[in-house]
Structure formats: structure tokens, C-alpha cells
Amino acid sequence: MRVILAQPRGFCAGVVRAIEIVDRALQKHGAPVYVRHEIVHNRHVVENLRNKGARFVEELDEVPEGAVAIFSAHGVARTVERAAEERDLDVLDATCPLVTKVHVQGRQYVSQGRTLILIGHAGHPEVEGTIGQIPGTVLLVQSEADVAKLDMPLDAPLAYVTQTTLSVDDTRGIIDALLARFTDIVGPDTRDICYATQNRQAAVRELSTEVDVLLVVGATNSSNSNRLREIGSESGVPSYLVADGSEVKAEWFEGVQTVGLTAGASAPEEMVENVIDALRALGPVDVSTMSGREEKVEFKLPAKLLQPLVAREV
Numbered sequence: 001m002r003v004i005l006a007q008p009r010g011f012c013a014g015v016v017r018a019i020e021i022v023d024r025a026l027q028k029h030g031a032p033v034y035v036r037h038e039i040v041h042n043r044h045v046v047e048n049l050r051n052k053g054a055r056f057v058e059e060l061d062e063v064p065e066g067a068v069a070i071f072s073a074h075g076v077a078r079t080v081e082r083a084a085e086e087r088d089l090d091v092l093d094a095t096c097p098l099v100t101k102v103h104v105q106g107r108q109y110v111s112q113g114r115t116l117i118l119i120g121h122a123g124h125p126e127v128e129g130t131i132g133q134i135p136g137t138v139l140l141v142q143s144e145a146d147v148a149k150l151d152m153p154l155d156a157p158l159a160y161v162t163q164t165t166l167s168v169d170d171t172r173g174i175i176d177a178l179l180a181r182f183t184d185i186v187g188p189d190t191r192d193i194c195y196a197t198q199n200r201q202a203a204v205r206e207l208s209t210e211v212d213v214l215l216v217v218g219a220t221n222s223s224n225s226n227r228l229r230e231i232g233s234e235s236g237v238p239s240y241l242v243a244d245g246s247e248v249k250a251e252w253f254e255g256v257q258t259v260g261l262t263a264g265a266s267a268p269e270e271m272v273e274n275v276i277d278a279l280r281a282l283g284p285v286d287v288s289t290m291s292g293r294e295e296k297v298e299f300k301l302p303a304k305l306l307q308p309l310v311a312r313e314v
């Protein structure tokens, strides 16, 4: 079998930064440090950090007063920030800067007197964080059908922002429906919401034209990994989401010559290797990487994690 790896795939700059923040916090403060919610949606990443001494909690009342608390890459509501202050927690914020940018845009629109519409998936932690960062009402829209149900005057001043793990293509139909229905609505240039979501989806769309089967390495609760699998299916290619090689099934590859392999933004490259090993166990494989976009994006770490560590290393 030929195995073609998507380019780009796997970790984005926001995930690299979030994991680095937990790692450095552990080095600086020692175990335990407390992480609110899974730092990124990947069991292997979470287990690895847990083994190093990170403790994962769902709510801040599980964190002892004064302890180090890290907010996950998905961002948190204002109420969570306030609760951390009240409990005197030493907070490190691993919210991806691109998520923070959406919060800032949303607040700006609201300060202009507009009602905010958030395009995203109900219940996703990023969506809950964004809603909780905006003063006033936020209307969540998940589909074009939801746009028709919005109970607002057609000339009401409105604005929209979107969840970062939705690509331009995902949101296009909903935004078009909003623009068609309402006369006074504005929104950001959606092309720059998240480079990683956009690039991974574009790569999978291209890869799907060349392969018989698509494998996506990622977690079932990872929004962007699920979306990559859906794009493969929409292209007519049987597509499977797997956490690692143990979930690969031999029957998927009967008569298959070419397999496409990608990974969601929170899936480590070791798991891609692990899946390749599982494919090798089925027979000889020839692995290559598609030509694709090189990503050079890096996000700065919080300043308070930089200096003391350098001093310690010296």
C-alpha cells in the first residue's frame, strides 16, 4: 500500500504553546499544577502531562487556594477568570491567541451597540468560553436553519464571529444566510480566523482526490479532527477517525492501494507513526508526504514562564 501523509497535519501553534505552558509550569513550580479542562482534546497528550504531575479538573473549585491553575487552549468565560482571582490562584492562561482574538473582536462589536451572533457548536468549550467573554446576549447559530429562526428585527445592528475550528468553507453558507436576511450586519474577514484549521482542511480536500481511504488521527471530542474526517467522506472517500494504531481495522484496506493519513491539530506526530506501524503490520507500505504548505507560525509563551526557567537552566 502507498501511504500519503497530508501536509500540513497535526499540532498547530496554539496546541504547541498550550502543552509547553504545562511543561514549563511543572518545571518551574513542580507537581502538581492544575489544568482546567483537557489542555487540548487528545487523550495521549493529557495522559503524558498527567504522568508528569499535571492534574486535570473540570472546575476551579477542585483547585486548592493559591495553587497554579492553567486555562486550556479553548479559552474560558469571564466568570472563570473572576473565580480564579477570588481563590487567589496563580493563573497561566494557555488560551490560544487566535481564540483571544475572537473574544476581542466580539467585545468590540458589542461596544459598537451590536448584538453578537456566534457561529459554532453548542457545548464546545471554546464556544462556552467565547459566550462568557462577551458582555450581554450572544446568539449561537449552528446551521443555516438556525439563521431563519433568529428572532431579531431584520434591520437590527448585528455582528458575527466564528469558532476557530470552523474553516471558511464551513461557515460560508451560514454567513451568506446571515447577510441575505439581515441588513445591518458586520463580521471579520473569516480567512484569517485560524490558519491551522484552514490549511489542514485544504490539504485533506486535495489529498482526498488521490486516495482510496482516508485515516484521520485524532480524538472523538476534537472538533477539527471530526471535520477532517467529514471532508474526506464528503469527497467520496471512506474516512475513519482513529485515536492511534490500535483502532485501525484490517477490513478497511481490502483492495486498497493508496491510503491518505492526516492528524487533527491536537494529535501528536507519535500517534501518526503509531498508525503507520499498524498499517505496516498488515503488509508492506511505502510512505510519502504530499507537497503542501509549510507552517512557520509560533505563539509567544506568557512572560512569567520565560525568565525564571532560563535562570534555572543556567
Ligand code: SF4
Pocket: 012, 013, 014, 015, 073, 096, 097, 098, 099, 164, 165, 194, 195, 196, 197, 224, 265
Ligand atoms: S486550531 Fe487554531 S485556534 Fe485552535 S489552538 Fe490551533 S491555532 Fe489556535
